[in-house]
Amino acid sequence: MTWLDLPESTGFGIANLPYGVFSAGSSAPRTGVAIGDHVLDLAGLTGDPVHATGSLNAFMARGPAAWSALRSMIVAWLTDPAHQERVTPHLLPRNSVTMRMPFEVADYVDFYSSRNHAENLGRLFRPGSPPLTPNWTHLPIGYHGRSGTVRVSGTPVVRPRGQVLDGGKPVFSPSRRLDIEAEVGFVAGVPSPLGSAVAVRDFPSYVFGVCLVNDWSARDLQAWEYVPLGPFLGKSFLTSVSPWVVPLPALAAARVAAPARDEPLLPYLADDDPWGLDVTLEVRLNGTVVSRPPFRGMYWTAAQQLAHLTVNGAALRTGDLFASGTVSGSARDEWGSLIELTQNGTRPLTLPDGSVRSFLEDGDEVEISATAPAADGSRISFGSVTGRIQPAG
CATH class of the missing domain: 3.90.850.10 (Fumarylacetoacetase-like, C-terminal domain)
Incomplete structure (x- = not known):
């Protein structure tokens, strides 16, 4: 159960957490995760430069162990109220951002x-x-x-x-x-x-x-x-x-x-x-x-x-x-x-x-x-x- 107030039947609940690349206003594209009606800004929250590249490729290249570790952390951030104060400033309304190409297509x-x-x-x-x-x-x-x-x-x-x-x-x-x-x-x-x-x-x-x-x-x-x-x-x-x-x-x-x-x-x-x-x-x-x-x-x-x-x-x-x-x-x-x-x-x-x-x-x-x-x-x-x-x- 998340501490966020999610719309009923959102489709973007805690069981999903899909990745995308977005920009807000004039900001550079960066990685986000959809949760309810919001986007969680991973670049801002984690400070990891891999999420500020404007593409999922660099993060994807880290492999399954890194994918699993980050997913576990995101679940913890969004379910444990102890993280609410830290996480909330990095939640942006999805209707306020522009979605970009999520990854660079190789083949x-x-x-x-x-x-x-x-x-x-x-x-x-x-x-x-x-x-x-x-x-x-x-x-x-x-x-x-x-x-x-x-x-x-x-x-x-x-x-x-x-x-x-x-x-x-x-x-x-x-x-x-x-x-x-x-x-x-x-x-x-x-x-x-x-x-x-x-x-x-x-x-x-x-x-x-x-x-x-x-x-x-x-x-x-x-x-x-x-x-x-x-x-x-x-x-x-x-x-x-x-x-x-x-x-x-x-x-x-x-x-x-x-x-x-x-x-x-x-x-x-x-x-x-x-x-x-x-x-x-x-x-x-x-x-x-x-x-x-x-x-x-x-x-x-x-x-x-x-x-x-x-x-x-x-x-x-x-x-x-x-x-x-x-x-x-x-x-x-x-x-x-x-x-x-x-x-x-x-x-x-x-x-x-x-x-x-x-x-x-x-x-x-x-x-x-x-x-x-x-x-x-x-x-x-x-x-x-x-x-x-x-x-x-």
């Missing part, structure tokens, strides 16, 4: 780990053929994205331009099929040596925490360019992340088993202590809930994704971000992209104002939020990731 990898999403797209684009490619149940499929265009929530989404097919011929045009992908992201805190692999069991030793991701997608650019090497300009123009990173220990009560497998996995992907997570996402388009994707059904866990992306000896760096891929459930109102929700534009959504959407239009705003169960019976909030569509430049 960015996006996976394709929802069976429902993969089968939905397979049926759309390969009718009459098996919806899954032969490799899908054997390994986590992914692609390397562009780390330089990963940005914090609220960054404007400028409609991308590129080559699209028009009447069977390529033309240069703004994307007409701009889409969302509701995803969950995992942030690596500790590097690994080149030439080594991170085992599934070692996932908590390398991953600092979890955030939300919207991997904006220009479906018409993507459809023309992706053969034979996969996504490129249709994805690389912007990826948005939430400003808060929920530490792994906060999600202990949200862990669930992974779904049953179609066939035995190769040993390096075997997971005896699975990191499935009971996270429920919510997707809003112009304020209207259009989907509630359940993350707990993802076929490949984040631990398996990490093991696969390093099994060839690829090195991890502090700040590496790897995302789940679109989260989709079995029902239509659980699908995490418009290409699924509208069946590639053939069944448009009708919004409360009477407008219809097949894909995103200029001025549209998308918000993705998520919660998970906490050990104390409350719900943990991941905050949200938002973006508003602007016309092509």
